[in-house]
Amino acid sequence: MTGDTIAAISTPLGEGSIGIVRISGEDSFRIASEIFRPKKNIDPSEMKPRTMYLGSIVDPGSGEVIDEVLLVKYKAPFTYTRENMVEINCHGGFTVQRRILEVVLGRGARVAEPGEFTKRAFLNGRIDLSQAEAVIDIIRAKTDRALNVAVNQLKGGLSERIREVRQRILRIIAHIEANIDFPEDDIPEADPDTIREDIRGIRVELEELLKKAQAGKIMREGLSTVILGRPNVGKSSLLNSLLREKRAIVTDIPGTTRDIIEEYLNINGIPVKIVDTAGIRETCDAVEKIGVERALESLKEAELVLLMLDASDELREEDRAIMELVKDKFVIVVLNKTDLPEKLSVDEVKSAFPGKPLIRVSALREKGIEELKEAIYRAVTEEIGPVDEGVIVTRARHSQAVKNAVEALERAESALSSGIPMEMVAMEVREAWERLGEITGDTVREDVVNAIFENFCIGK
Numbered sequence: 001m002t003g004d005t006i007a008a009i010s011t012p013l014g015e016g017s018i019g020i021v022r023i024s025g026e027d028s029f030r031i032a033s034e035i036f037r038p039k040k041n042i043d044p045s046e047m048k049p050r051t052m053y054l055g056s057i058v059d060p061g062s063g064e065v066i067d068e069v070l071l072v073k074y075k076a077p078f079t080y081t082r083e084n085m086v087e088i089n090c091h092g093g094f095t096v097q098r099r100i101l102e103v104v105l106g107r108g109a110r111v112a113e114p115g116e117f118t119k120r121a122f123l124n125g126r127i128d129l130s131q132a133e134a135v136i137d138i139i140r141a142k143t144d145r146a147l148n149v150a151v152n153q154l155k156g157g158l159s160e161r162i163r164e165v166r167q168r169i170l171r172i173i174a175h176i177e178a179n180i181d182f183p184e185d186d187i188p189e190a191d192p193d194t195i196r197e198d199i200r201g202i203r204v205e206l207e208e209l210l211k212k213a214q215a216g217k218i219m220r221e222g223l224s225t226v227i228l229g230r231p232n233v234g235k236s237s238l239l240n241s242l243l244r245e246k247r248a249i250v251t252d253i254p255g256t257t258r259d260i261i262e263e264y265l266n267i268n269g270i271p272v273k274i275v276d277t278a279g280i281r282e283t284c285d286a287v288e289k290i291g292v293e294r295a296l297e298s299l300k301e302a303e304l305v306l307l308m309l310d311a312s313d314e315l316r317e318e319d320r321a322i323m324e325l326v327k328d329k330f331v332i333v334v335l336n337k338t339d340l341p342e343k344l345s346v347d348e349v350k351s352a353f354p355g356k357p358l359i360r361v362s363a364l365r366e367k368g369i370e371e372l373k374e375a376i377y378r379a380v381t382e383e384i385g386p387v388d389e390g391v392i393v394t395r396a397r398h399s400q401a402v403k404n405a406v407e408a409l410e411r412a413e414s415a416l417s418s419g420i421p422m423e424m425v426a427m428e429v430r431e432a433w434e435r436l437g438e439i440t441g442d443t444v445r446e447d448v449v450n451a452i453f454e455n456f457c458i459g460k
Helices: 028-035 094-106 116-123 129-140 144-154 157-181 192-211 213-221 235-243 286-301 317-325 346-352 369-384 396-418 422-440 446-453
Strands: 006-009 018-024 036-038 052-058 065-074 085-091 223-228 261-267 270-276 304-310 331-336 358-360
Touching (some): 006 094, 006 116, 018 094, 028 036, 028 065, 028 085, 028 094, 036 065, 052 085, 085 094, 116 446, 129 144, 129 157, 129 422, 129 446, 144 157, 144 213, 144 270, 157 192, 157 422, 192 396, 213 270, 213 396, 223 235, 223 286, 235 261, 235 270, 235 304, 235 331, 235 369, 261 369, 270 369, 304 369, 331 346, 331 369, 346 358, 358 369, 396 422
Parallel strands (some): 223 270, 304 331, 331 358
Antiparallel strands (some): 006 018, 018 085, 036 052, 065 085, 261 270
């Protein structure tokens, strides 16, 4: 356990009915006894763990009563961090929470670093690294399905799968190395064909896990979807219709949108990050030009493009230029203003995007919006891969570790087929074992651990 005691405000800053100041470390109970005055005539040191006590937080230096609170003690190791912990439930509001935290710090605690409570839970063996990462995924989940994926990982779904695979790899390593180290002992000889089949089975299983990585990334971060088109085709109106609120300014003046607008949309449980962009065209307006540049930057990062065209107008050169720009992306063509007479050459659009979905909408009248949402959902489930609540790799760090393990196993298979000494095979198999250990934190470097917890909020 870490020697010092940490404290932080664990609820969002701002006005609220309740605020929580959390303390963890060997001095937690001492600090609580020095600043808490129970309503009942009881010594703070005799308060039972996991029991809520009503009382006041008092500044020991001045005797000032700061707030009436509810205080709970949690005794190690049955706590979030596996250290002694105290939680002070006070009235919400920045000032009162800050004053209580100041008093706690004045008795010997220090301010917790981002994610340090969860980091201590990891370092003290209560959770592994992938479970720790799931904590922040739960906090940031945009939909119920995304939440289910994160909760499954927190419960150890991914960890159990990785540990089971690592155990099988370890048995292969032990079998190979036993034959290398004790060739004259009565140990069954390592059969290259059997070992190769075992390695191949594990590799195929890991490759199946990798196939879900893109879907997992979407569940965690959202499907990056950009609305693209020339000015005044109705991009901002479409965003408003999708969100069912007036999020973007809509006028008849081309070039109204000057910057990108990002919002999240829940489509059948899948988080979709919708990005409205400035209309793409040649312009001398300095501000609009920056907006166009940002639109093109958003296009580079987009996983899905909603190419918006004005069905009430003939195709312009600006439209054709944008169509050429997005031809290699995954595209859903959106024909807007279908409440007006259609003048657009639909055949030309279809020939430019053969097999791609084409949805007719009237963003102004909110017609065709549900059909567009269904097309976006199919884009995820059919083009990117199945999205379910099973064991899913959700983070780039996990994906890279699995990929590195697969590559090491491929090298081991190749070595066996080429008759390379078993020492080299064992080295590659051990590499796979170590790479998978990076996911759970069994073999990860300290700097990687620190970088992971830097992304947490203070107080968690």
